[in-house]
Amino acid sequence: MREPDATFADPRQAAVYDIFNGDEHTRADLDAYVAVAHEVGARRVVDVGCGTGSLAVRLAGAGFDVVGVDPAGASLDVARAKPGADRVTWVHGDATALDGLGHGADLAVMTGNVAQVFVSDDDWSDTLDAVRRALRPGGWLVFETRRPEVHDWETWTIPPTQVTTSDGRSAVVQCTVTEVALPLVTFMGSTTIGAEVLRSTSTLRFRERGEIERDLAEHGFDVVDVRDAPDRPGKEHVFVARATEDAGRAAGG
Template identity: 70%
Template sequence: MREPDAIFADPRQAALYDVFDDDRSDLDAYAAIVAELGARRVIDVGCGTGTLAVRLAGEGLSVIGVDPAAASLDVARAKPGADLVTWIHGDAPAAGEVRPPADLAVMTGNVAQVFLSDDDWCAATDAIHTALRPQGWFVFETRRPEVRDWLNWNIPPTRVALPDGRIAVVTRSVTDVSLPLVTFRGSTTIDDEVLWSTSTLRFRDRHEIERSLDGREFDVIDVRDAPDRPGKEHVFLAQRREGKRQPVSELT
């Protein structure tokens, strides 16, 4: 597994993540899915600064947050209610060590796309399979490559007010499109300091993902539209293959 991007691993940038991405209404859909599937024990793989993990724990669920970026976990642990979450510093395969088994594992945001090689993706999905109970659920989102949304990712220098009254100037530029990989670079300038972070995401189409999950002993039960990015993403609800397949319609 590659090292986490600086935006998550650099303590200076991790501390600003929730400031720049303060609208987390995208997590409402995941909280609803957790409730729909009746999950009581959840693993948040790539939990970042812990917004979803803390939210679910506050609703009375048993939650494990796993992330390879120690700086992001430091931010997560400082949040009110963070003591209700079990935090694990590790990459996705570390989820395979979670016991007892979970009802559901989730990857939000771009987490499912940080696995650039097939080997890394298979290692992550194998670990999640191990961490789930029989017929447990794996829920994640991924951007649709055919939409080519990276054409809209560039951000010109933009001023953002920080909680301490200072002004940050943020930028983002797509630097390389070599499908299935897309690379972009962002900067944050505060006073005279410039903080850089470079990220690469892998775009897998629906057929590729479904084929890969089938090969890792998951059944794709449903594929939904992401309500915060309609038409741009798929949300996969996959079930660990074990015994009789159980459609979502029988759970609601």
């Protein structure tokens, strides 16, 4: 699979990610995932693309058995340093790194942009297969993805803007959408803190709802519900899917 973006893989950027994007205490988008974990009666949860570990640490603190997996080692370093991180099993790699752990998870989640970073069909297919293998028969997969018909990328361009970080530092942030070639959208961001300029280029894939439902079915999942994202109403779909019994047996469940 492709290498993670510098936002997550560059140690300098990973160190300030939570400052600009919120952490386990301030990210409202994580509330829905904690609620879903309780809703489906999960005990063991896999956080695919866990990043700096905000959700994983929060779930572990609530008593769940949590595995956090991410290909960006710098982000995992941030995650491991958080209070309560010792309650989480951290795995460096993409979803296929879960193979052989024998976790038998009740729930797998992909928060934020995780489901959209798999721009190639092969990467997306390999991820869905790996997640299915990590789940017990009847286990759940929940993830969000932006709705392409909303054209939300039209709001992403930010001119150089001075902000004050949560730790009191002054910074200048900027974002430019550099290419829209649907289903792919590429954007470049920069953050300047003092004399240091941190840059990262990202590409996300915008899949149609029908395409995602078809992909899930082909990889052994039944779509149980498609919800609105409470933190971005009208802009995202939240897919709630369940591994079929046949898929669980095929995966060795």
